[in-house]
Amino acid sequence: xxxxxxxxxxxxxxxxxxxxxxxxxxxxxxxxxxxxxxxxxxxxxxxxxxxxxxxxxxxxxxxxxxxxxxxxxxxxxxxxxxxxxxxxxxxxxxxxxxxxxxxxxxxxxxxxxxxxxxxxxxxxxxxxxxxxxxxxxxxxxxxxxxxxxxxxxxxxxxxxxxxxxxxxxxxxxxxxxxxxxxxxxxxxxxxxxxxxxxxxxxxxxxxxxxxxxxxxxxxxxxxxxxxxxxxxxxxxxxxxxxxxxxxxxxxxxxxxxxxxxxxxxxxxxxxxxxxxxxxxxxxxxxxxxxxxxxxxxxxxxxxxxxxxxxxxxxxxxxxxxx
Amino acid sequence: xxxxxxxxxxxxxxxxxxxxxxxxxxxxxxxxxxxxxxxxxxxxxxxxxxxxxxxxxxxxxxxxxxxxxxxxxxxxxxxxxxxxxxxxxxxxxxxxxxxxxxxxxxxxxxxxxxxxxxxxxxxxxxxxxxxxxxxxxxxxxxxxxxxxxxxxxxxxxxxxxxxxxxxxxxxxxxxxxxxxxxxxxxxxxxxxxxxxxxxxxxxxxxxxxxxxxxxxxxxxxxxxxxxxxxxxxxxxxxxxxxxxxxxxxxxxxxxxxxxxxxxxxxxxxxxxxxxxxxxxxxxxxxxxxxxxxxxxxxxxxxxxxxxxxxxxxxxxxxxxxxxxxxxxxxxxxxxxxxxxxxxxxxxxxxxxxxxxxxxxx
Numbered sequence: 001x002x003x004x005x006x007x008x009x010x011x012x013x014x015x016x017x018x019x020x021x022x023x024x025x026x027x028x029x030x031x032x033x034x035x036x037x038x039x040x041x042x043x044x045x046x047x048x049x050x051x052x053x054x055x056x057x058x059x060x061x062x063x064x065x066x067x068x069x070x071x072x073x074x075x076x077x078x079x080x081x082x083x084x085x086x087x088x089x090x091x092x093x094x095x096x097x098x099x100x101x102x103x104x105x106x107x108x109x110x111x112x113x114x115x116x117x118x119x120x121x122x123x124x125x126x127x128x129x130x131x132x133x134x135x136x137x138x139x140x141x142x143x144x145x146x147x148x149x150x151x152x153x154x155x156x157x158x159x160x161x162x163x164x165x166x167x168x169x170x171x172x173x174x175x176x177x178x179x180x181x182x183x184x185x186x187x188x189x190x191x192x193x194x195x196x197x198x199x200x201x202x203x204x205x206x207x208x209x210x211x212x213x214x215x216x217x218x219x220x221x222x223x224x225x226x227x228x229x230x231x232x233x234x235x236x237x238x239x240x241x242x243x244x245x246x247x248x249x250x251x252x253x254x255x256x257x258x259x260x261x262x263x264x265x266x267x268x269x270x271x272x273x274x275x276x277x278x279x280x281x282x283x284x285x286x287x288x289x290x291x292x293x294x295x296x297x298x299x300x301x302x303x304x305x306x307x308x309x310x311x312x313x314x315x316x317x318x319x320x321x322x
Numbered sequence: 323x324x325x326x327x328x329x330x331x332x333x334x335x336x337x338x339x340x341x342x343x344x345x346x347x348x349x350x351x352x353x354x355x356x357x358x359x360x361x362x363x364x365x366x367x368x369x370x371x372x373x374x375x376x377x378x379x380x381x382x383x384x385x386x387x388x389x390x391x392x393x394x395x396x397x398x399x400x401x402x403x404x405x406x407x408x409x410x411x412x413x414x415x416x417x418x419x420x421x422x423x424x425x426x427x428x429x430x431x432x433x434x435x436x437x438x439x440x441x442x443x444x445x446x447x448x449x450x451x452x453x454x455x456x457x458x459x460x461x462x463x464x465x466x467x468x469x470x471x472x473x474x475x476x477x478x479x480x481x482x483x484x485x486x487x488x489x490x491x492x493x494x495x496x497x498x499x500x501x502x503x504x505x506x507x508x509x510x511x512x513x514x515x516x517x518x519x520x521x522x523x524x525x526x527x528x529x530x531x532x533x534x535x536x537x538x539x540x541x542x543x544x545x546x547x548x549x550x551x552x553x554x555x556x557x558x559x560x561x562x563x564x565x566x567x568x569x570x571x572x573x574x575x576x577x578x579x580x581x582x583x584x585x586x587x588x589x590x591x592x593x594x595x596x597x598x599x600x601x602x603x604x605x606x607x608x609x610x611x612x613x614x615x616x617x618x619x620x621x622x623x624x625x626x627x628x629x630x631x632x633x634x635x636x637x638x639x640x641x642x643x644x645x646x647x648x649x650x651x652x653x654x655x656x657x658x659x660x661x662x663x664x665x666x667x668x669x670x671x672x673x674x675x676x677x678x679x680x681x682x683x
Contacts, residue, residue, distance in 0.1 A: 099559065099583060150537075186552075
């Protein structure tokens with residue numbers, strides 16, 4: 001779709017885009033409010049950081065506004081809860097085998113959309129930990145390099161904003177260790193084969209992993225134009241030891257124009273038995289990431305199918321408007 | 323050696339040439355780290371003997387049994403145990419399993435020609451879960467018998483047929499269906515792997531973190547210790563994995579999207595039923611004398627075994643049962659150890675057919 005952009009880039013459309021971007025900025029205030037609701041607990045802790053976040057999200061909003069494709073707080077509605085009960089049982093996240101599916105109540109129906117997501121990032125940034133956290137599994141305490149490839153399936157129901165249709169996203173995360181990647185030739189092609197998205201991870205506590213991002217992106221994402229690319233900062237829980245500032249992030253986004261999400265990869269609270277992870281609390285920690293992923297994946301599909309014009313996703317020439 | 327008194331069981335791995343500790347594990351996970359001086363003297367005494375052409379294999383203190391084992395003149399393993407039921411047979415097999423587990427994950431080459439000790443240390447971390455699974459008290463017997471634990475499923479022939487077809491479609495001859503680390507069914511070729519390999523693969527899959535599928539490089543310790551093969555695993559339902567051992571093709575993506583659903587979805591019920599027989603290892607319909615609480619049945623020819631200490635279905639209703647599950651496990655393992663070390667001294671894997679069933683109570 002991007003290649004079609006220049007011919008229709010007339011004064012008329014520029015005016016239209018300018019209006020659109022203005023509208024996006026206005027919408028941002030509202031978004032910030034809802035975003036803060038999501039991360040209310042973070043805000044309590046972070047204080048000053050939140051101000052910076054507003055600035056950061058302004059850049060992000062130019063790509064795809066959180067909540068523009070799906071209804072972000074739908075999971076708290078009664079209908080949303082009904083869908084959630086298919087992946088959380090007795091406050092415990094359910095894990096599905098490959099021949100199983102979440103079972104929905106008979107009166108509600110939803111399509112399933114499958115996506116393959118390749119998790120990329122320097123060694124020990126927390127790829128495995130992030131995937132475990134998203135799946136509601138135990139985050140490993142001791143780090144060791146992942147051997148080979150491991151995939152994890154996460155089901156996540158969302159409500160689309162335009163059609164008000166519920167869709168179950170089946171997100172399959174492909175995670176592999178850096179050493180394996182270097183040692184065996186088949187690993188990288190296997191991970192990239194028919195991938196719908198690539199997540200570039202850096203750790204807030206490891207400056208070198210952030211500096212390595214451009215390198216990662218050019219190495220891994222070459223010839224993958226129509227793939228969703230998202231940058232995720234892990235270990236955001238250790239903001240006290242953060243090695244990467246919000247200013248760095250804003251600058252990075254100006255250059256690379258990729259959406260950015262933040263992730264706390266630590267185990268959440270446990271249930272009264274002291275063993276099992278609290279499924280709902282765990283989901284509350286990661287719902288913004290799952291929503292963000294779902295939104296970008298769905299939007300990309302729509303772009304590919306020609307159902308939406310790439311107006312929201314600003315093309316590269318657009319930088320003079322910002 | 324008093325330091326290790328309360329610890330139960332500790333395992334140390336060192337390089338043979340320089341005596342650099344590569345890792346140490348103890349029963350119950352990370353546990354207490356042994357003081358360097360203890361590690362140093364344990365290795366020193368072994369090295370001292372070695373220099374005088376004396377092979378030190380084992381010793382006992384008042385409450386601790388120590389066993390040394392050297393592999394390929396490159397890796398030394400030392401185990402200390404203060405547990406009453408730790409026989410020499412068990413400790414030796416433990417060390418053997420641990421070394422071959424290391425080969426399985428990192429390959430023999432890296433263990434024999436150690437170029438970078440720090441790199442090796444880092445790589446060996448990938449074996450910790452598997453090694454720890456040998457150190458924890460388990461519901462399986464494969465660590466002691468070196469024969470893989472099996473379950474007898476309800477619908478064996480159907481599962482076998484499906485596995486054969488699935489494995490063939492995945493361009494391989496080596497396929498295996500596992501439930502919680504026990505083999506449900508496997509292809510004919512899978513059974514031709516070395517007994518220890520079959521056991522190690524089952525324990526490996528059981529020890530890994532929960533994942534939907536994996537493409538895991540394995541170095542078969544006896545068949546192919548230097549050239550890795552790809553072990554593809556697919557979790558059909560939590561607890562039941564189907565595994566295929568293959569070369570460069572097919573890709574994980576291909577098998578998963580094109581074959582797994584097609585072959586296994588129709589068999590969802592028999593697959594789930596595998597979990598129901600897990601603790602007992604065989605279906606409830608199998609008649610068994612009331613007095614039998616646990617049994618261990620080994621087929622030495624096919625190198626597989628059935629092991630359970632919960633042989634009776636409706637057992638919790640009987641109030642009079644006095645032996646706890648731990649006691650039963652200990653009794654059964656002790657009986658096997660006694661039988662093998664006393665009556666089958668050629669136990670290094672080549673006795674014709676040993677059948678050990680223990681009737682407790």
